Amino acid sequence: MIIGLLKEPDFETRVSMVAETVAAITKKGITVLVEEDAGAKAFCANDEYEKAGATITTRANVITQSTIIAVIHPPVATELGQYAVQGKVCIGMYQPLFHPGLMQEYAAQQLTVFSLDMLPRTTRAQSMDVLSSQANIAGYKAVLTAAASYGRYFPMFMTAAGSIAPAKVLILGAGVAGLQAIATARRLGAVVEVFDTRPAVKEEVMSLGAKFVEVEGAADASKAGGYAVEQTEEYKQKQQQRIAESVAKADIIITTAQIPGKKAPVLITEAMLQSMRNGSVVIDLAAATGGNTPVTQNAQTVHYNGVSIIGNSSLQSTMPADASKLYGKNLLNFLQLIIDKENQLHLNWEDDLVKGACITHEGAVVHERVVGA
Incomplete structure (x- = not known):
């Protein structure tokens, strides 16, 4: 052999x-x-x-x-x-x-x-799950990349010159990459909100110190191996409205949503991007399959209305x-x-x-x- x-x-x-x-x-x-x-x-x-x-x-x-x-x-x-x-x-x-x-x-x-x-996403396959091992690194590096690109502090600071409010981070998708991103952002002192179509991840999200954004009526994703699944139009409308509210408040957004064999779902519209303040940063980990924003370009940074959209599905390769x-x-x-x-x-x-x-x-x-x- x-x-x-x-x-x-x-x-x-x-x-x-x-x-x-x-x-x-x-x-x-x-x-x-x-x-x-x-x-x-x-x-x-x-x-x-x-x-x-x-x-x-x-x-x-x-x-x-x-x-x-x-x-x-x-x-x-x-x-x-x-x-x-x-x-x-x-x-x-x-x-x-x-x-x-x-x-x-x-x-x-x-x-x-x-x-x-x-590989089937089963308990027995965990020791050979390359998607999880690489996504863990990508989620960690996504936050560090965002912190390096963001022109403000992540943690709250109280100084003699005045107080600095903590960065508000929104993470779309609480899979392996998303959960690691939550943990890393929290360690850096950010306030974190998380959206995911799977209600089952709420407990994990909250245990890491983040707020879980709930939208009722999601399709069952329990058999999708940790990926997103196609949702009904009614749910998508509710989803977009709830996400839009969080996007408008966010300084940093990290998106991770992908569907096996299909184009990544667009979760952040141009109207949402226009609601973000100057200097905000979006890290799109789904860039290789189309991205979670309509302006994402894989392996490129796009500047849109004062917001930096960093499309990178290979952050694991930076470590x-x-x-x-x-x-x-x-x-x-x-x-x-x-x-x-x-x-x-x-x-x-x-x-x-x-x-x-x-x-x-x-x-x-x-x-x-x-x-x-």
């Missing part, structure tokens, strides 16, 4: 496995090939991988010699011919619902593709060392499901996690949701 670790595209700072993760694999007697400088941007040098038992080699060697290839972003299309070996496996976060055509290309090359962002460490641990736990005690590839299709994360196998797209995308 050979596991290969590839360097990510230039825009990505993370890597699938740091040396610590590689060491845990090589101790089992599994060979690990690492592309030269794969972990450089995550502060993991070649010699650290070598000390962990890996072999540093070229990208081509990693691709052609490995049975399992770990690469966070989709394999490069121009290299697919090198992957064309029956039984080769790729594992990463490929957003297959947004790229069904690409998945068809992988199937045509006989690639077996596992996309960890498609590459810890993000890679957590991702690698998730990956290691998943590998234990598909590698047997003899260090051979063993794909158990009776395992709901193996089946749920598999997108392509034996020349076909096998994931039901991707087939219908």
Whole structure:
């Protein structure tokens, strides 16, 4: 068994496995090939991988010699011919619902593709839940980014020169990213309000010291794996009215709402943005899927009527060392499901996690949701 670790595209700072993760694999007697400088941007040098038992080699060697290839972003299309070996496996976060055509290309090359962002959101899957581990970092960094961009204090200050009121932070979405954002904003001294369509998260929100904004009549999201779900028009109207009231008072807004395989819902309208005071900041973590405002641009800062809208769905990549460490641990736990005690590839299709994360196998797209995308 050979596991290969590839360097990510230039825009990505993370890597699938740091040396610590590689060491845990090589101790089992599994060979690990690492592309030269794969972990450089995550502060993991070649010699650290070598000390962990890996072999540093070229990208081509990693691709052609490995049975399992770990690469966070989709394999490069121009290299697919090198992957064309029956039984080769790729594992990463490929957003297959947004790229069904690409998945068809992988199937045509006989690639077996596992996309960890498609794992069922169950208790058993928590140790390999890459969405949660990365969202936790994104929620934390969203608040720090907002604080750095906001021209005023976050906490209340009472000085001889006068008093400064605390910043008012509104967080839309109380998933993993939202909850971490609440905790971080509260530690910085902000007053925090939170909106979420799921009444079940109210207790968690309040336990972190934030106020929960309630809107009655939300559709049941208990089976959506932590994501938002489509709502009725009546509910959307109530939602917009209640959000508008909170937006008008907010200095900082952090939005996290996404729907799997669909464009992110627009929660903050242009009229709401116009109600915010000069110098306010919006951090839109749903930017990659369209954003939660109508003016959001992914990987850009848009200045609208005195408000800065920062679209960034990759804040986890601004903390590459810890993000890679957590991702690698998730990956290691998943590998234990598909590698047997003899260090051979063993794909158990009776395992709901193996089946749920598999997108392509034996020349076909096998994931039901991707087939219908």
